[in-house]
Every structure is written in C-alpha cells, then in structure tokens.
Amino acid sequence: MHYVIIGAGAVGGTIGGRLHQHGHRVTLVARGAQLAALRDAGLRLATPVAEHQLAVPVVAGPAELELTPDCTLILTVKSQDTVAALDTWADVPVRGGGVAGDRLPLVCAQNGVANEPAALRRFAQVYAACVWLPATYLAAGTVAAQGHPYSGQLQLGRYPEPDPPGPALEQLAADLTGSAVAASVRPDPMRWKYGKLLANLANGLDALFDERDPELLTQVRDEGAAVLRAAGTPHTTRAEEAAERGDRVELRPVAGQRRAGSSTRQSLARGAGSVEVDYLNGEIVLLGRRHGVETPANLAVQRAVRRAVHDGTAPGQFPVAEFRAILAASDS
Numbered sequence: 001m002h003y004v005i006i007g008a009g010a011v012g013g014t015i016g017g018r019l020h021q022h023g024h025r026v027t028l029v030a031r032g033a034q035l036a037a038l039r040d041a042g043l044r045l046a047t048p049v050a051e052h053q054l055a056v057p058v059v060a061g062p063a064e065l066e067l068t069p070d071c072t073l074i075l076t077v078k079s080q081d082t083v084a085a086l087d088t089w090a091d092v093p094v095r096g097g098g099v100a101g102d103r104l105p106l107v108c109a110q111n112g113v114a115n116e117p118a119a120l121r122r123f124a125q126v127y128a129a130c131v132w133l134p135a136t137y138l139a140a141g142t143v144a145a146q147g148h149p150y151s152g153q154l155q156l157g158r159y160p161e162p163d164p165p166g167p168a169l170e171q172l173a174a175d176l177t178g179s180a181v182a183a184s185v186r187p188d189p190m191r192w193k194y195g196k197l198l199a200n201l202a203n204g205l206d207a208l209f210d211e212r213d214p215e216l217l218t219q220v221r222d223e224g225a226a227v228l229r230a231a232g233t234p235h236t237t238r239a240e241e242a243a244e245r246g247d248r249v250e251l252r253p254v255a256g257q258r259r260a261g262s263s264t265r266q267s268l269a270r271g272a273g274s275v276e277v278d279y280l281n282g283e284i285v286l287l288g289r290r291h292g293v294e295t296p297a298n299l300a301v302q303r304a305v306r307r308a309v310h311d312g313t314a315p316g317q318f319p320v321a322e323f324r325a326i327l328a329a330s331d332s
Contacts, residue, residue: 001171002027002071006085008034008043008058010135010266011109012076013143014151015181017045020056022179027065028058035060037141044142047151048252062092069096072105072168074129075119078267079112079279082119090122105168109154111200111263112279113193116159127169130155130192132241133181134251136260137270146259148252150182153245157189182248188234195236198224200280203262204301207275208308208323210316219297224284230291265315268308277305296331303330 001024005016008030020026020043030038038058045052059065071094077085090101100106101122108115109129119126133152136144145151156173158165165185176183186192201220205213228235251259260266267275281298288295304323307313 001025001168001175002068003074003172003175004065004067004071005029005074005076006089007075007077007081008038009076010137010143010145010263011131011133011152012074013043013045013137014133014135014145015074015076015109015176016056017043017052017054017143018145018151018179018181019175020054021045021052022175024175024179026056028056029061030058031060033140037139041141046138046142046144046254046257048146048148048254051255062089067092067094067100067104069094069103071100072107072172073100074107074109074172075115076109078263078274079110079115079276080274082108082110082115086119086122105166107156107169107172108159111196111203111276112283113190113197114279114283116190120159125166125168126159127165127172128157128159128189128193130189130196132196132245132249134249134259136257137266138257138260144254144257144259146251146254147249149250150180150248152181153249154181154183155186155189155192155244156183157186159190161190162187191234192236192241194228194233195238195241197280197283198228198235199238199241200262201284201298201301203264204277204281204305206262207265207268207277207315208301208304208318209320216297220281220301223288223293223295223298227284227287227291227293227295230293231287233287261315264305268305268313268315271312273309275305275309277302281305294331296327299330300327 008028042055105125106123107127134146173183281302284298
C-alpha cells in the first residue's frame with residue numbers, strides 16, 4: 001500500500017512519519033516552508049523516547065506524483081482547507097485508467113464532521129477517521145508527537161455508515177497499529193467524531209485565553225450536547241473515549257519542548273491566516289440554527305476567534321472584556 005498524506009503538519013507528519021519509520025511506502029504532500037524544509041533535511045519527528053530524522057518523500061502536489069491503484073489518500077489538512085484539497089486531487093489520473101475520485105480510497109483524518117460529506121461529493125470511497133493524536137508543529141520540518149507508547153489513536157470506518165469497511169481500511173488499521181499509531185475499524189466512526197467535536201469545542205477558548213474559564217467551557221459543551229440531542233445525533237462520551245484510550249496513548253513530555261496547546265491555538269500562533277473554528281464551534285452554531293437551539297457561547301467563540309485571526313491577536317491575548325461584549329451580543 002502507498003499512503004499519500006495530504007497535509008504534512010502535526011497530525012499528517014506524525015502519521016506519515018510513523019508509517020515511513022516502520023517500512024511502509026509514504027509520500028507527504030506539503031507546501032511553503034514545510035515543503036522546503038522536508039525536501040532539504042527530511043522530517044524531524046520528536047517523541048517522548050527518541051528523536052527521529054526521517055527521509056520521507058515529499059511533493060508539492062499531484063503533478064509530482066503518479067497515482068497507482070494501490071494508493072490510499074489520507075487527508076490531514078485543516079477543515080477549512082478540505083474543499084481546495086478535494087478540488088486538487090479528485091480528478092488526478094490513476095495509472096491504468098480513471099481518476100482518483102472514482103478509484104482511490106480517501107480517509108478524512110481531521111477534526112470536525114463536515115469533511116466526509118464534502119469528500120463524498122468528489123470521492124466514491126470515503127472513510128472517516130476520528131483522530132486523538134497529541135502533536136505539535138514546532139517549526140518547518142519538525143513535529144513533536146507527545147503520545148506514548150502509541151503516538152495516537154484512530155477510530156476508522158466507512159462513510160456513509162454502515163457500508164462495509166473494505167480491505168483498504170483493514171490494511172490501514174493494521175499498518176497504523178504496527179507503526180505506533182493505534183487504530184481500530186468501527187461500524188460507527190461518526191459517533192466517535194461527534195464525540196470528538198464536543199471535546200474540540202474547547203479549542204477556540206484555548207486559542208483566545210491563557211486562563212481557563214470552567215463556567216464558559218461548560219456552557220460551550222452543554223450547548224453542543226443540546227444541539228446533538230435536538231438533531232438526534234449520537235456521540236461517544238468522554239468516559240467512553242478515555243476508557244478506549246486507556247494507557248495506550250498517555251501524554252508524555254518531549255525533551256526540550258512544551259506542548260503548544262490545541263490545533264486552533266497552534267494555527268493562531270503561526271499566523272496561518274485561517275483556523276478551523278467554523279467547523280468546530282461553527283458546526284454547533286449551524287446545527288443549532290437548523291434545529292432551533294440557541295448557541296450563544298459557541299457563536300461568541302466563533303466570532304471572537306475569527307476576529308483574533310483578522311487582527312493578528314497572539315494566542316491567549318484576546319481581551320476578556322471584548323469577548324464578554326461579543327457574548328452579550330450573541331445572547332441577545
């Protein structure tokens with residue numbers, strides 16, 4: 001199997017690096033400074049027990065890579081970049097005839113729940129992956145994976161449910177687990193992804209403030225749970241998720257590095273120009289509007305994070321008074 005990892009950031013770099021390290025054929029897809037660094041010196045993957053310098057092949061896009069029938073595409077870009085990635089890859093020819101959208105499996109290893117429906121418009125074989133993988137993009141070409149003894153855990157399944165997973169997904173789960181990323185095939189991957197969505201509602205708050213506000217965090221998550229109840233959408237519980245992880249993915253320090261916070265905070269810190277808040281808190285706002293549930297706290301987080309991106313506000317430095325004003329306006 002040839003794994004093409006579209007997005008070589010913290011998650012994509014860890015998954016691709018671990019697979020490559022354990023002898024699997026991997027190609028990373030990157031851009032900008034990350035592409036240049038990976039081409040120049042390879043991927044530096046720092047873990048709690050060792051640091052690895054990995055010569056993982058990297059390309060800028062499909063023009064530099066021939067797709068073959070044994071390729072599996074793994075999408076690890078942020079949700080706001082999904083449509084552009086699908087536009088880039090769906091119509092790429094595959095050796096022997098046809099295009100990627102018709103012939104190759106696509107795995108959405110991303111936060112949020114909007115990626116799979118978007119992918120299904122362009123790809124016939126879509127798989128959902130609920131990702132719990134504590135990792136940090138440290139600098140161009142360098143990723144720290146803080147999970148131990150497995151770097152992360154993925155719940156995999158066919159989208160839409162309950163279609164059978166197929167051999168490609170079974171092979172991916174086996175290859176990941178053998179490469180220090182625990183993976184299992186599930187008949188209900190979206191239930192796991194909706195559970196992760198509720199957990200990810202804290203990401204925007206983590207990006208905005210250094211000090212956690214337990215009351216606000218509870219309000220954000222309670223709104224999310226109320227919306228999913230109104231929509232009749234099942235989700236895993238935090239206890240179920242913790243039990244599943246067990247002692248397989250423990251958060252451990254990486255020498256000389258400090259965990260940089262949520263993926264949203266990391267994007268804000270890098271000045272990436274966009275974050276995935278529209279697909280996390282914004283997803284709850286969308287569902288609330290559809291099902292008649294008020295979601296003022298999630299709307300305030302969405303609006304505040306978007307403003308922070310626009311204004312170039314540093315992580316943790318959003319003015320509390322300004323947020324309270326946004327929250328009051330959202331609740332009116």
